[in-house]
Amino acid sequence: MSSSANVTLLAFLCYTAAVLGLAWLSHRTRAKRSFVSEYFLSSRSLGVIALALTFGATSASAGSFAGFPSLIYAHGWVLALWIASYMIFPLCGMGLLGKRLSHVAHKIEAITIPDVLHARFESPALALLSTILLALLLCVYLIPQFTLAALIMEQLLGSVPVYQEAAYALQRAVPMLASTGGNPEYILGLLVFAVLVVLYTTFGGFRAVVWTDILQGFVMLAGVLLMLVLALNQVGGLGRASAAMQAMQPPRLGTVSFASSTPAPSGGLRIATGTWFKAEGHLLRTGEPAIIQEGSTTSGAVKVTQITTEEEIARISTQPLPSLPAEAHIIELMPYARGDGARGVYMRAPGPSPTDANGFLPLGLAASFFAFWALSGTGQPGNMVRLMAFTGVGTLKRAIASLSVYFALIYFPLVIIFCCARVLAPGLDHTPDRIMPAMAYLLADGAGIPWLAGLLIAAPFAAAMSTVDSFILMITSSVVRDVYQRSIRPSASAHVLRSMSYVVTLAIGFVATLGALYPPQFLQYLIVFTGGGLAVAFLAPVTLGLYWPCFNKRGAIAAMVAGIGTYITLYIAGFLAFGGTLPVRPLGLDPLIWGFVASLLAAAIGTRFGRPNHTQVLETFFGAPTSGSPTGVDDSQAATGT
Amino acid sequence: MRPHPSVLRARREAVHILIAWAVCLIWTIGYCAVFAYDSEPVRLVWGLPSWVVFGVALPWVAATLFSVWYGLRRIADS
Numbered sequence: 001m002s003s004s005a006n007v008t009l010l011a012f013l014c015y016t017a018a019v020l021g022l023a024w025l026s027h028r029t030r031a032k033r034s035f036v037s038e039y040f041l042s043s044r045s046l047g048v049i050a051l052a053l054t055f056g057a058t059s060a061s062a063g064s065f066a067g068f069p070s071l072i073y074a075h076g077w078v079l080a081l082w083i084a085s086y087m088i089f090p091l092c093g094m095g096l097l098g099k100r101l102s103h104v105a106h107k108i109e110a111i112t113i114p115d116v117l118h119a120r121f122e123s124p125a126l127a128l129l130s131t132i133l134l135a136l137l138l139c140v141y142l143i144p145q146f147t148l149a150a151l152i153m154e155q156l157l158g159s160v161p162v163y164q165e166a167a168y169a170l171q172r173a174v175p176m177l178a179s180t181g182g183n184p185e186y187i188l189g190l191l192v193f194a195v196l197v198v199l200y201t202t203f204g205g206f207r208a209v210v211w212t213d214i215l216q217g218f219v220m221l222a223g224v225l226l227m228l229v230l231a232l233n234q235v236g237g238l239g240r241a242s243a244a245m246q247a248m249q250p251p252r253l254g255t256v257s258f259a260s261s262t263p264a265p266s267g268g269l270r271i272a273t274g275t276w277f278k279a280e281g282h283l284l285r286t287g288e289p290a291i292i293q294e295g296s297t298t299s300g301a302v303k304v305t306q307i308t309t310e311e312e313i314a315r316i317s318t319q320p321l322p323s324l325p326a327e328a329h330i331i332e333l334m335p336y337a338r339g340d341g342a343r344g345v346y347m348r349a350p351g352p353s354p355t356d357a358n359g360f361l362p363l364g365l366a367a368s369f370f371a372f373w374a375l376s377g378t379g380q381p382g383n384m385v386r387l388m389a390f391t392g393v394g395t396l397k398r399a400i401a402s403l404s405v406y407f408a409l410i411y412f413p414l415v416i417i418f419c420c421a422r423v424l425a426p427g428l429d430h431t432p433d434r435i436m437p438a439m440a441y442l443l444a445d446g447a448g449i450p451w452l453a454g455l456l457i458a459a460p461f462a463a464a465m466s467t468v469d470s471f472i473l474m475i476t477s478s479v480v481r482d483v484y485q486r487s488i489r490p491s492a493s494a495h496v497l498r499s500m501s502y503v504v505t506l507a508i509g510f511v512a513t514l515g516a517l518y519p520p521q522f523l524q525y526l527i528v529f530t531g532g533g534l535a536v537a538f539l540a541p542v543t544l545g546l547y548w549p550c551f552n553k554r555g556a557i558a559a560m561v562a563g564i565g566t567y568i569t570l571y572i573a574g575f576l577a578f579g580g581t582l583p584v585r586p587l588g589l590d591p592l593i594w595g596f597v598a599s600l601l602a603a604a605i606g607t608r609f610g611r612p613n614h615t616q617v618l619e620t621f622f623g624a625p626t627s628g629s630p631t632g633v634d635d636s637q638a639a640t641g642t
Numbered sequence: 643m644r645p646h647p648s649v650l651r652a653r654r655e656a657v658h659i660l661i662a663w664a665v666c667l668i669w670t671i672g673y674c675a676v677f678a679y680d681s682e683p684v685r686l687v688w689g690l691p692s693w694v695v696f697g698v699a700l701p702w703v704a705a706t707l708f709s710v711w712y713g714l715r716r717i718a719d720s
Contacts, residue, residue, distance in 0.1 A: 077690075077691050077694055078678070080694045080698045080699075081670070081674050081678060081694075081697070081698060084666075084670050084697075084698045084701075084702070085666075085667075087666055087670075087698075087701060087702040087705035087706065088662060088663050088666045088705045088709070090709055091659055091662060091663075091705075091708075091709040091712065091713065092659055092660075092663050095655065095656070095659045095712070095713065095717065096656050096659055096660070097656075099652045099655070099717070100649070100652050103648070103652075237689060238688070238689030238690060239686065239689035241689070242686050242689050242690065242691065243686075246683070246684065246686075344683060344684060347684040347691050348678055348679070348680065348681075348684055348691065348693070349674060349678040349679045349693075350679065363671070363675050363679060366671060366674065367667070367671045370666075370667050370670065370671055371667070374663055393717065393718075393719050394719060396713075396717070397713045397714055397717050397719075398713070398714065399713075400709060400710075400712075400713030400717070401709065401710040401713040401714050404705075404706045404709035404710055404713070405706060405710065408702060408703070408706045412698075412699065412702060547649075547652070547653050547656060549645055622645040622646060622649050623645055623646020623647075623648070623649060
């Protein structure tokens, strides 16, 4: 483990050097071009590989390499159905809007999505509303991304002695950091991540973000394919993995306390996370460290996982269990709400669940997620911006083809790898978010190539970074371009805009870091909530604005307000009804679906009662008008607003 | 007004893409509704649960091939 950890540190340093090198190259390129267009859109010069990988890497956030694997590990093959929409996501995400958005953005020289909406609907109010929504939701989105990145750093490097020493030295040097309650390894990881990502984003702009996305895209692909080969090899083939999962029944999650016969010596007694032991005839594994303080004889409650599958118990028991300095006493062991005692639940839907008697993925939710990933991905402003930055339709066409193959090579193999993980690394059900680094170490050690862990573990870090850099730049462009340059100082010089951009980028990084120092609970829910919110707010206004000539200002504002309003209302209703983070889901469908339906209805009604668009706008967006109407809209259409 | 032919082409392509998405949705959710939520022991095909093969994996391969073909051959250059 120690040699693997040191190699991980080395791999991380190499990766950091590569990222900073790309930022420096980008900065040199940028110095020769117009600031705003180059800094925020890379002078609209993305080629095939750049477009495909920046789109893919931005879509694949830390959730894809930390949250998704942990869900596969916890619930089994049903995650193949949960993620199935990615089979058509590249075509939807790039093909639905790509051509039109690129064409229009070139024509009106738009830099941001609010730019496009402003030009299409001639409404400063709509542009401001979209800017505020964009900046607010993206800022909230950044906090869990920073938190997840810091957690990944903590898991990757937490066992490296140099890293541990640096973390504690930092805490001693800045005592204020200790007051946040986070452990030193987490805080150091957060600061390293924040400084690195803010530095290269500020320094290099969009081009640096895209170049690092390309690097990160290749790192992710290489990491996944290597893990797939190693996992299948070490588990003995897919058939053996499935046969083992077929026999598997869910574990029980609970707590134990440890008691020693004599008071703990100086420094206390410590039992590490992941330790196997037996108590009261049950085979258990610790999900967190157990600590008996100096002079005491008992620990506090420690999370444990009880293995219940006979075949697994027999297999694990063939290895000698470590002798512990204290005896364990079971406090409680809770059965799963769905799947307890049943074999084969990891092989079929809806999948086992420790808390929900309906299982992990009831059918209505499966249909919702199929719509969710495609709609949510298409409606993400971060993805839309990339569609404004490529060189021509030929680039888009080849990028769709490339990304379709890329996603097929990433997401389905991830399901296979982490189903194998259930067999290779049992007992991590209390802390499934550790499964990615745990598998990387296990596979690399099993293959006898410890340095490989460094490459495998770079993948989730790359995923977190590639999403965060894009979103920081988007918030910066919204503030600088849509608020400052358009509303406050239209004549601002390039020098002023450059300074503003640097300051805003640094400020956003600082705010997100501060937020992650006090990490919110329910990170995955926050990511889903903000991602869905962006999609329901922007998808209908942008899509209809590009394809429907009669869609007008009132329709666009109504669509945006109704979409986000419905979406947030269902979450608030869920909070009031259930007291947690789960939204109300009428007919079992996710709030995103209802938000999108409300957005479309409001768009139609608002357009019906709104004023027709001006001829000049229609000419710009849809080509020359052919009717004699002064507004460029047929009289019959103007009368009905259709 | 009558939009420019390039707008009409892009709109037609968008409709095709939405139809492709709907076909994937109907097949995957429909097939899995019948076979993945079944309480019978799961049959294996190529080492995978059969509902994963026919409900997700093969449609994924088909959708990828379709996306490549549609992207390269059917989306107009203008």
